[in-house]
Amino acid sequence: MKKNQEKRNLFSIEILGLLLGLLWIAPFYLMVVNAFKTKRDIFGGVLGFPSELAFDNFAQAFVDLAFLKSLFNSVLVTGCSIAIIILFSSMAGYALARNKSKLSGFIFFIFVAAMLIPFQSVMIPLVSIFGQADMLNAGGLIFMYLGFGCSLSIFLYHGAMTGVSKSMDEAAIIDGANRFQLFWYIIFPLLKPISVTVGILNTIWIWNDYLLPSLVLSEANATIPLKMFYFFGQYTKQWHLALAGLTIAILPVIIGYFFAQKQIINGVSEGAVK
Amino acid sequence: MKNRSLAFWLFLTPVILGLGIVVVIPFIYGFIYSFTNWNGLTATEFLGFQNYINLFQEDEFMQSIWFTIKFAVVTVLLLNVFGMALALIVTRNIKSNNLLRTVFFMPNLIGGLILGFIWQFIFISVFGDIANLTGIEGLNGWLSTTNTGFWGLVILTAWQMAGYIMIIYIAYLENIPKDLIEAAKIDGASSFQRFKNITFPLVAPAFTISMFLTLSMSFKIYDQNLSLTNGGPFNSTQMVSMEIVRTAFSDNQMAYAQAKAVIFFLIVAVVALTQVYYNKKREVEM
Numbered sequence: 001m002k003k004n005q006e007k008r009n010l011f012s013i014e015i016l017g018l019l020l021g022l023l024w025i026a027p028f029y030l031m032v033v034n035a036f037k038t039k040r041d042i043f044g045g046v047l048g049f050p051s052e053l054a055f056d057n058f059a060q061a062f063v064d065l066a067f068l069k070s071l072f073n074s075v076l077v078t079g080c081s082i083a084i085i086i087l088f089s090s091m092a093g094y095a096l097a098r099n100k101s102k103l104s105g106f107i108f109f110i111f112v113a114a115m116l117i118p119f120q121s122v123m124i125p126l127v128s129i130f131g132q133a134d135m136l137n138a139g140g141l142i143f144m145y146l147g148f149g150c151s152l153s154i155f156l157y158h159g160a161m162t163g164v165s166k167s168m169d170e171a172a173i174i175d176g177a178n179r180f181q182l183f184w185y186i187i188f189p190l191l192k193p194i195s196v197t198v199g200i201l202n203t204i205w206i207w208n209d210y211l212l213p214s215l216v217l218s219e220a221n222a223t224i225p226l227k228m229f230y231f232f233g234q235y236t237k238q239w240h241l242a243l244a245g246l247t248i249a250i251l252p253v254i255i256g257y258f259f260a261q262k263q264i265i266n267g268v269s270e271g272a273v274k
Numbered sequence: 275m276k277n278r279s280l281a282f283w284l285f286l287t288p289v290i291l292g293l294g295i296v297v298v299i300p301f302i303y304g305f306i307y308s309f310t311n312w313n314g315l316t317a318t319e320f321l322g323f324q325n326y327i328n329l330f331q332e333d334e335f336m337q338s339i340w341f342t343i344k345f346a347v348v349t350v351l352l353l354n355v356f357g358m359a360l361a362l363i364v365t366r367n368i369k370s371n372n373l374l375r376t377v378f379f380m381p382n383l384i385g386g387l388i389l390g391f392i393w394q395f396i397f398i399s400v401f402g403d404i405a406n407l408t409g410i411e412g413l414n415g416w417l418s419t420t421n422t423g424f425w426g427l428v429i430l431t432a433w434q435m436a437g438y439i440m441i442i443y444i445a446y447l448e449n450i451p452k453d454l455i456e457a458a459k460i461d462g463a464s465s466f467q468r469f470k471n472i473t474f475p476l477v478a479p480a481f482t483i484s485m486f487l488t489l490s491m492s493f494k495i496y497d498q499n500l501s502l503t504n505g506g507p508f509n510s511t512q513m514v515s516m517e518i519v520r521t522a523f524s525d526n527q528m529a530y531a532q533a534k535a536v537i538f539f540l541i542v543a544v545v546a547l548t549q550v551y552y553n554k555k556r557e558v559e560m
Contacts, residue, residue: 014368020360021370021377024433028380030400031392046399047407088288095285107286114297116546118494120515121539124522124532125300125307128314147296150289179281208385210497215523225387225497232391232501239395246391253383261376264383269441272487 028250035243042239057244064234065245070227071252077138077223078207081145085202086195089150093157094187098169108158115151119212127215141216145206153198156271160194200260200267207253224249304532312529325533334509335534338517339541345427345513346492352432353488354481357439364440365447375444379437386434390501393430397422397502423503423511430498435491439484446480447473486549493542514538 034042035057037050061067096108130140164187172182188195210225217223219230228249235242257264308325310317329335360378364371381389397416405413416422450473458468496515499505505512505520512520518538522531 010366010368013363013366014370017363017368017374018370020363021374024377025380027389027392027396027433030396034395034399042399046395046403084288088292091285092289095282099282104282107290110298111289111293114293116543117297117301118490118539118542120494120496120518121535121542122297122300122304123519124314124528124535125304126296128528129295129300129303132315143292144296146288146292147294150292154289179279179285183285204383208383208387208497210385210387210500211519225385228388228391229501239399242391243395246388249388250384254380257376257380257383265375265379265441268379268382268438269445272438272442273445273483 031243032247034239035247037240039238039240046239054240057240058248061231061241061245061248064241065224065227065231065248067248070222070224073138073217073221074207074223074252077141077145077213078203080142081149081206082199082202084142084146085149085153086198088146089153089198090157090188090191090195091183092150093154093161094183094191096154097158097161098166108154111151111154115155119148123212123215130216136216138217138221141213144212144216145202149202149206152271153202156194156198157191160191164190196263197267197270200264201271204264204268224252305536307529308533308536310529312532313526314528317529321529325530326537328530329534329537334512335514335517335521337510338512338514341424341511342493342513342515345424345431345495346489348428349431349492350485350488352428353435353439354484356432356436357484358443358477358481360436360440361443361447365444375437375440378440381434382438386495386497387501389430389434390498393426393433394502397426417503418507420507420510423506426502427495427498427511430502431492431495434498435488439488442484442487443477443480446477450476482549482552486545489545490542493538493545514541 030046033049034046036053036055037057038052038054041051041054092111096104126144127136130136130144133140135143168186168190169182172186177185208225209223210229213223213226214229217226219226222230228245231245232242235245307317309321309323311319311321360374364374364378394417401413401416405411417426454472455468458472463471494515495513496519499511499513499516503511505516514534515538518531518534521527521534525531
């Protein structure tokens with residue numbers, strides 16, 4: 001009796017979950033379905049299926065988004081930022097964790113405290129300083145991402161260093177390795193799991209960031225979110241093109257999520273709970 | 275590694291330069307310039323607190339602050355209710371729990387700007403069509419009034435971030451010892467009693483974390499605001515972040531905008547420090 005009721009309960013929870021799941025993806029479903037409609041089709045109603053598949057929408061959106069170029073810019077900015085954040089933050093996390101002095105504790109505290117400062121509170125002087133140094137370009141943007149991304153990353157690496165035994169250091173030094181060899185060949189490989197987490201967390205916000213690139217990059221060097229903003233402004237009231245553009249813009253993320261969903265969810269979970 | 279060793283400083287140089295040039299120096303500069311008539315390049319006059327006095331008398335700025343606070347409070351409540359509910363569903367022993375986690379978390383990976391555009395379509399076109407089919411008047415004209423703009427932003431944010439909060443709750447729910455629940459079951463506790471007396475107290479820390487996390491996230495929102503309502507109608511759904519950006523980069527009042535940015539920092543810092551205080555207090559009690 002009791003077993004049966006538990007089974008029934010579980011079944012109704014499953015149904016509830018699936019209904020919520022459908023509700024959750026409904027906006028994406030409506031976007032894709034209507035991206036395949038002609039302008040007249042959308043005018044006739046957005047809830048039904050397309051009467052014919054308008055692939056032209058995607059062709060035009062692909063061209064107007066300069067999609068390959070925007071994708072290249074996004075990959076370049078995000079990729080370079082992540083590479084230097086991982087390299088420099090792990091070095092710093094290692095140095096700070098292995099030095100137990102007051103000074104080291106103070107430097108660590110400054111990095112953690114800097115997480116309190118919201119981007120909006122520094123953006124105006126930041127843009128002014130970089131403008132005067134003629135650094136409002138992709139290189140400057142990547143450097144800015146290092147500045148904004150390193151605090152949380154150092155915090156995570158610093159925490160992970162407690163799991164790396166000091167005897168590793170001593171053994172390598174006795175064998176004649178210098179600090180850099182020791183870090184690069186021994187410590188950095190051991191930090192790989194946390195590097196994956198740091199990479200994922202930073203990729204999510206840098207890839208999607210709009211405000212900072214909009215202040216730094218020209219339209220010619222626009223990343224996907226920035227280009228999407230210009231594109232959308234051009235096609236207000238033309239939902240068939242706007243939705244096709246949005247679908248294309250989301251595609252790289254969905255593909256990435258499909259292949260790395262487990263690592264992404266674990267990484268976010270680790271980053272949030274610490 | 276010793277303080278004086280060259281290696282220690284070489285390892286730290288890149289990030290010290292990064293944080294220093296990108297965050298610390300602009301923060302200090304900005305604070306100083308907020309007391310002047312700085313135009314983005316030079317400042318010729320020291321104004322004292324004049325910028326700060328002006329901003330408290332500016333209706334548009336004060337309105338954006340109240341709108342943001344209202345938005346943050348409602349969003350935080352909804353996000354935690356949804357996040358908890360979703361976590362309770364996907365931590366049960368159901369077949370689709372991995373699939374559902376993937377689905378609920380998906381909106382987090384996509385930028386607020388793009389999601390705002392998608393929801394603009396949902397609120398305007400899809401809601402409009404549903405109103406025509408069903409005759410529900412309330413679904414017409416979304417985003418064209420302050421009220422529907424407000425709820426539009428709340429729905430978008432709750433939908434986008436609930437999956438993130440869900441992940442935090444899952445981490446805590448999965449740490450609850452199974453035998454504790456089993457023991458309570460054998461003792462005849464109902465599922466509501468088990469939730470109230472075992473699950474809820476053990477998940478309470480997640481509630482504190484999520485509450486402050488969502489509070490500061492909803493204060494800093496910009497992209498969703500820009501793409502969903504663009505502050506309209508008549509700047510009535512403009513949040514603090516957007517107000518600061520516009521004062522600086524549309525009206526070119528740099529020093530004045532920076533004074534607003536300093537106030538914004540103070541609000542966010544108070545929220546964050548309250549969280550640190552509560553966390554410390556709880557650690558002591560435990």
